[in-house]
Amino acid sequence: MVSSMSPFSVSAFRHLFGAQITSLVGTGLTTVALSLLAFDLAGEDAGLVLGSVLALKMVAYLLIAPVAGGIAHRVPRRAWLVGLDVLRAAIVLCLPFVDQIWQIFVLVFVINAASAGFTPVFQAIIPEILDDEKTYTKGLSYARFAYDLENLASPAVAAALLFVWQFDSLFIVNCLTFVVSAILIVSANIPAAAQTDRVGGFYENTLFGLVAYLKTPRLRGLLAVYFAVSCVGAMIIVNTVVLTRSVLGGSEIMTTVFLGCAGAGSMCAAFLIPKVIDQLGERRLMLSGIVFAAGAMLVGGINMMLGFGSAVFYAVLWAIAGAGTTFAQTPGGRLVQRSAAVGDKSAFFAANFALSHGGWLVAYAMVGWLGGLVDLSVAFLASGSMALLGVGLAVSVWPRKDPLEIHHSHPGFWHDHPHDHHDPHHTHAHPGTQTDAVDANDHTHAHSDDDERHRHEHFHPPVTHKHRFVIDSHHSRWPVESGEQV
Template structure:
């Protein structure tokens, strides 16, 4: 897996991602504690609203910005987005009211909606070989998972000597380091699609590719499943840890770390799993495994709310949610790379970014607002959403597999071929 780091450009981009992720991990812990300080037991509702605003930025801003900057140098786009995120991170320690959280989160996540698709769409051009690209995806997932484990540990250690507000400074340093590494990387030349010369022509390009491609319709269904499992972890972990189990600040870091451990274990094994059974089958297994994990989450929640017991069962459930999410997310970009060309790749990746986060726009309010009424109600609702998504995945897998097999021969000449 680590052999892909021999590519100098990918190595710089990868470490830019890793350092920014550490900073973002500190931000996740700090934001949860900030919300709890301001809103107490209603922190889940505040986080749910903040994350909903984040999704609005991702869904509404990402396609607009991608169409606007598609012809600009990628390096300028990435560094500019990092600069905005750095400035907002330095502002967050001074927040005193919930509306300020909402405003700053919108601006910060608008910058992330610019950075992330542009960053992800570069990798297939840097590593055009399908197997190398799969290993890069696994390594990227590994970075996310290690961040989920290490950032909370780092945060917990720092919280013993500093206040949580100072964690935002670590976030700013992460974005500064990310921008520096992007600046020194030699990025491939970007060739815009000559057939979509205007903003209004570029804007719907990614959505059109999704609409006509069976494998991407399958991916859209998988996005629904991921959104259900992710929401209960990111929105309600702080409420479980501090409100239900009455634990200290470090317990939130431990809960998020358990989720990361599950995802990490799977990410290490995704390359050989995909080599044996293909992308679509791997993602289908992940979808139904996540449904099983949500059943466990409902059970743990009911017991915990009733008795105050079950902290270790919660951690095990969070690990299973992380594992199933990784089975879906890690290989999914193979489908995007296969369905796009170098000219329209950024717009296709941006469409996935917007559509996947549109699913979070549904699941985050369910987790936050229903969770404020009762955690078991939120868990049951998210289980229902996961089941609907998994059923859609099962229905759409057959036409997606037929499509992938049908174009396999022709796709061999492309930069990254499709995988079943």
């Protein structure tokens, strides 16, 4: 039974959700304005400019998100988010003054670099303020619903505003939405970041999230699912206009209707996820969703090769694909927060953000080139086939039995990191203390309260135990067998 608690009953979530909505709307308006600006500067080469901008966006996400995840735990999160919102507002405000194509590339890279720093930290806060998993799942669904609604509403809002304003005024609106987002974040009750026992410099902290993410079996499965989602999603984003205009002979309105069908399917799925996920579990729901989405692409490709299929037929496929991809990707946040220590969530969400967008970079190139250079039916078949390949990879690396608590053992070792004495690993001795049969109470401390976190070199005696298992400073690899040494 689904909990009746609404995430909107939590004040902090209301503020952060409002910040997300305002920045999404502003970003959607800027997408429209950027298209018009590119046409103004590049004319018939505007498509090439926008394609390059899209690729640059993915590169910014891939390069910057791990760096942000590695250093975010050192900075107050409210100041971090507000600072990046202000930076994005300032960059967007520069766009109306652009008169060279290279300036678009520079500003777009910087604004997306700021987004790569903002989004993972924002995502890591949500499960902390919605600590009940069912409520958090509803929060994820509402976020997905808002994203799809923005995709449908922003072009219509932009069209209405363009009747009375020049397109560069849309950049000013986007600037204001980032300012509103910053104000809402300032007013939100954001909990202080949990302390982490990670040590090391910039390089080690940047790599930590990526390495730990890839060492976690369920997250490797999630990454394969994300790749499958990107193969289907890229087909919808890149080739909807080709399908509706060139193949079906429709108008711009048909293109909008098809995108609306994909969005409607996605929103229906987002509404259903909290009601079905506990019965099916994440693994079954996500894999089933992407199989349906991949199947829609394969059916579309086969029918196109045979010369069958009407506009209604393909619109239904678009709705199925939209629903399937949402079933596949929306529960991912649950897996990420479940796989990270409390103080490491930002690093894991940053790794998730960066690695998942790597799949989009590959998928955009694949379906775009195949659709343009070969045939749209080949792009359909490649999209569905690559998505099924992702499903197969996910099944192989994501164990069907995936317990939270795992029986494992540790060798005895010395190391140095911030700690207190309530962690099961911290029954230890100081340097020079006898290391066999050690009792945590057999040594003294320079500080007055053992409950305080402190740092010194200490010895962990060998131990075999069972607890919620995550990759962190004490667990450098995932145990394959029960009781295996980590």
